[in-house]
Amino acid sequence: MFNGHFERIFSTMFLIISSLFVHIAFLVSVVDIYFKSPIVHNIKPQSSPLEAPARRLVLMVADGLRADSFLGADDLFKTNASHLRHVIEEREAWGVSHTRVPTESRPGYVTLIAGLYEDPSAIAKGWKDNPVEFDSVFNESRYTWSWGSPDILPMFAKGASGNHVYIDMYGSEVEDFSGRRSTTRLDTWVFRKVEEFLNHAKTDAVLNEKLHQDKIVFFLHLLGLDTAGHTHKPHSVEYKENIRVVDAGIKRIEEMIEEFYQHDKKTAYVFTSDHGMTDWGSHGAGDKSETETPLVAWGAGVRGPRPSTSAEPSSPASWRLGHLSRSDVSQADVAPLMASLIGIPVPVNSVGTLPRDYLEVTEHHLSELMFSNARQMVAQYNKKRELTEAGSLSWIYKEFSVLNRSKETKLTDQIRSHIRAKRYTESVSTFLSFLCV
Numbered sequence: 001m002f003n004g005h006f007e008r009i010f011s012t013m014f015l016i017i018s019s020l021f022v023h024i025a026f027l028v029s030v031v032d033i034y035f036k037s038p039i040v041h042n043i044k045p046q047s048s049p050l051e052a053p054a055r056r057l058v059l060m061v062a063d064g065l066r067a068d069s070f071l072g073a074d075d076l077f078k079t080n081a082s083h084l085r086h087v088i089e090e091r092e093a094w095g096v097s098h099t100r101v102p103t104e105s106r107p108g109y110v111t112l113i114a115g116l117y118e119d120p121s122a123i124a125k126g127w128k129d130n131p132v133e134f135d136s137v138f139n140e141s142r143y144t145w146s147w148g149s150p151d152i153l154p155m156f157a158k159g160a161s162g163n164h165v166y167i168d169m170y171g172s173e174v175e176d177f178s179g180r181r182s183t184t185r186l187d188t189w190v191f192r193k194v195e196e197f198l199n200h201a202k203t204d205a206v207l208n209e210k211l212h213q214d215k216i217v218f219f220l221h222l223l224g225l226d227t228a229g230h231t232h233k234p235h236s237v238e239y240k241e242n243i244r245v246v247d248a249g250i251k252r253i254e255e256m257i258e259e260f261y262q263h264d265k266k267t268a269y270v271f272t273s274d275h276g277m278t279d280w281g282s283h284g285a286g287d288k289s290e291t292e293t294p295l296v297a298w299g300a301g302v303r304g305p306r307p308s309t310s311a312e313p314s315s316p317a318s319w320r321l322g323h324l325s326r327s328d329v330s331q332a333d334v335a336p337l338m339a340s341l342i343g344i345p346v347p348v349n350s351v352g353t354l355p356r357d358y359l360e361v362t363e364h365h366l367s368e369l370m371f372s373n374a375r376q377m378v379a380q381y382n383k384k385r386e387l388t389e390a391g392s393l394s395w396i397y398k399e400f401s402v403l404n405r406s407k408e409t410k411l412t413d414q415i416r417s418h419i420r421a422k423r424y425t426e427s428v429s430t431f432l433s434f435l436c437v
């Protein structure tokens with residue numbers, strides 16, 4: 001339908017919208033410096049008017065899985081992640097998700113699921129002492145069911161208003177760092193619970209009805225690899241065995257879910273980790289082994305494999321993925337990706353920008369998604385500006401008021417009318433004159 005000329009216009013428009021993101025993200029973070037917490041309340045959620053490509057999302061996070069351990073293979077070109085490996089080759093989009101320091105679990109999950117980077121002083125104090133409630137993909141979902149560790153799940157249920165985020169956790173006695181019992185129990189517990197849950201739903205009419213609605217999330221928190229890495233180190237047989245168990249479990253979960261939904265092709269899957277792990281079994285700092293985590297997405301709304309281009313980051317030879325397009329993201333970008341797949345608002349305090357490379361939707365749909373992500377950031381920026389102006393630091397703030405209210409209103413109105421009228425060229429110069437001052 002679109003010829004080359006239109007494609008060029010589209011890609012220019014997307015470039016410009018991206019620069020809008022970067023610009024606003026920069027402004028948001030500048031204003032952030034003057035705040036104790038990046039979390040601001042009472043921001044209106046923004047959503048795209050179009051029907052989402054997926055009705056449900058399965059988020060699986062292998063705690064402490066570094067990109068290299070998952071994607072690399074041994075000298076014999078064998079890998080223990082054979083299922084995920086196969087789907088990367090056949091039907092996935094993949095890349096490295098870059099985390100920030102400190103590479104700890106709680107900030108990692110907050111970044112993935114809420115799209116925000118926690119304030120370092122809050123991290124130092126520990127979440128329990130600083131129970132700020134925050135918006136998240138789970139809160140914006142219609143329902144979220146989650147399984148995993150009591151250290152992670154409760155904070156997302158706590159931030160969610162109403163009773164729509166369900167958690168099922170093992171007792172802390174199951175977590176055993178002594179190395180006497182296999183760490184894979186933490187993961188097999190989760191896989192077993194999901195299986196029981198889906199079986200139960202077949203006979204529970206109320207649950208079944210909920211499960212057949214759209215905008216729902218399943219979250220599988222898989223802690224085994226983190227424990228295996230701390231106890232046995234990432235090059236150990238135990239860590240590799242745990243990768244095998246996670247890979248096989250994911251294969252099984254996908255089969256069960258597809259069967260449950262009768263292969264309706266409306267499920268999106270995202271697999272990633274919160275942080276990596278050094279060779280000596282630690283994390284927290286900024287080494288590549290700690291900050292590089294795998295991101296793989298497949299299913300409804302996600303593009304299939306594409307040949308790589310020269311502009312992409314190169315991967316270690318042992319990954320043997322040089323032929324496939326690699327789409328790296330910042331960890332916070334996973335939140336808008338997940339929100340866009342199931343058509344819910346991006347969490348209001350998110351600083352993530354939609355990694356459009358992962359999506360397979362029409363250009364119109366993509367521009368709506370990007371526009372709602374931009375509006376979400378503008379709303380956040382405005383709220384922060386309001387608070388800053390009301391505060392005592394308004395004299396510092398003045399230096400940064402590049403994007404004032406009237407300018408911003410004009411900008412968003414113009415983008416909206418351009419998208420509506422499919423006048424993509426005009427929007428380009430508008431964006432440029434407003435933003436690149």
Ligand SMILES: *[C@@H]1O[C@H](CO)[C@@H](O)[C@H](O)[C@H]1NC(C)=O
Nearest residue numbers: 045133134135139159160161
């Ligand atoms: C959770 O979502 C609801 C509905 O969008 C919103 O009103 C509420 O403020 C959110 N919770 C937090 C902590 O932001």
Ligand SMILES: *[C@@H]1O[C@H](CO)[C@@H](O)[C@H](O)[C@H]1NC(C)=O
Nearest residue numbers: 074078079080237240241244
């Ligand atoms: C797969 O895991 C086993 C342990 O279960 C390990 O001995 C083997 O080296 C691993 N293979 C690869 C390719 O990592």
Ligand SMILES: *[C@@H]1O[C@H](CO)[C@@H](O)[C@H](O)[C@H]1NC(C)=O
Nearest residue numbers: 402403404405406407408437
């Ligand atoms: C907003 O910024 C634009 C351009 O930077 C300027 O022309 C306009 O006067 C400003 N408006 C207000 C209310 O400060």
Ligand SMILES: [Zn+2]
Nearest residue numbers: 064226230283
């Ligand atoms: Zn850990």
